[in-house]
Amino acid sequence: MTPLSRILLAATTGAALIAGTGIGTDLTATTAQAATRSSCTSSVPYVAGQGGYDTYRIPATVKTRKGTVLAFAEGRHNGAGDSGNIDVVLRRSTDGGCTWGPLSVVAAGGGDTRGNPAPVVDEKTGRIVLVTSYNDGAVTEAQIMRGEATPQQSRRVFVQTSSGTSDGRRFTPPRDITAQTKLHNWRWYATGPGHALYLAKGPHAGRIVIPSNHSAAPPAGSADTGQESKYYGGHAIYSDNAGRTWHLGFIDDSYDGIENANETSAAQLPDGRLYFSSRDQNGLMPGNRLDSYSSDGAESLDRPYTVQPTLNDVPIVQGSVLQLRGAGSDALLFSGPSEPTARRSMAIWRSGDGGETFEKAATLSNRRAAYSDLVRVDRAVLGVLYETGTEGTYESIEFRRVLVGGVG
Secondary structure, three states, X not given: OOHHHHHHHHHHHHHHHHHHOOOOXXXXXXXXXXXXXXXXXXXXEEEOOOOOOOEEEEEEEEEOOOOOEEEEEEEEOOOOOOOOOEEEEEEEEOOOOOEOOOOEEEEOOOOOEEEEEEEEEOOOOOOEEEEEEEEOOOOOHHHHHOOOOOOOOOOEEEEEEEOOOOOOOOOOOOEEOHHHHOOOOEEEEEEOOOOOEEOOOOOOOOOEEEEEEEEEOOOOOOOOOOOHHHHEEEEXXXXXXXXXXXXXXXXXXXXXXXXXXXXXXXXXXXXXXEEEEEEEOOOOOOOOEEEEEEOOOOOOOOOOOEEOHHHOXXXXXXXXXXXXXXXXXXXXXXXXXXXXXXXXXXXXXXXXXXXXXXXXXXXXXXXXXXXXXXXXXXXOEEEEEEEEEOOOOOOEEEEEEEEHHHHO
8 A cells, every 4th residue: 555545544534533523522531433542543622612612723733842742722712703702722642642631721811812822842941832822802803903902902922831841731821022022013913823943953953933924004104995914924933042032033024915924834944944834815916825935043034925836725724834854754744725715625735845846645634624733743643733624614623643654
């Protein structure tokens, strides 16, 4: 059986498992049907309507230095909408994503909106660094982008950490780092979402990079016309001391409406460069994915964001990138839905040339699907944490285990 055949078989088996289990079970013990600790295909850590939340969205996942898989999400109390009372929640798996421990609240909204989790593991210390975004629960993204929110109501940036010994069981309270990471004329602001980046090599080894995006106020003398998306831009923030202090890195500030860099993920390539993959939020260029590179640890971009044409099957949606290391593969992977006009059919693409081109390696399901995040579980297994459903796109967040050999 070829590697691609094995992954397609795993995907088919996983779809059958989901239909039989996970949905309708208690959040403290969700397990895929017939799963064992060493050989499960799929599990469902979050199910809408369970655990005290109406909807779970915006998945993010990392593996700790102890091998624990952490699955973060937004727990939305009052509906699937992006505003209102939203918490950042977490479930832990000590068996590679087959079973999950109880749900914990990492950052409570308390009536406000906390979300866009961007976790990363400091490989030197084992510390888990989590950066999130915040706004007052009474205002919406559109109001913030139109400048109708006060500075305290508007988007702010927070960091939390969990020690290597705690292993994600406990996090420090959120600490406001907005003054270090946001310019005064920015309105909307989003971290990630999805896992952030620890630089393992090069002159900036040990740096933590959080790919992010923002919107800016119109230039002085211009009127707000309601075309808020024209002022979208990408940027990065970084820390050289495991999240204690932060700096602004590159800023994409073209604001011309041609390319509108939005939700962004990042990977470090084998040659040390950083690859950034961004959602294009209604830009005028054909295609819905943008990308760029940085050769100086996210302090600047090697070129402006431009359309990645080999990912034109991806709709307007967040996506995830992950650089494989070891196990005989140096492939760069991308995950996202694979129908250009619908959030459906979660898939994985592979690049063998550092993100210059991608080819589809596998389609995991033909069900509805949206946001996703990739994690390396072990040498043989890759994890994809993604939003999915049958009647609705946000019915659950699934964790799919995929053979690395089938996509790498």
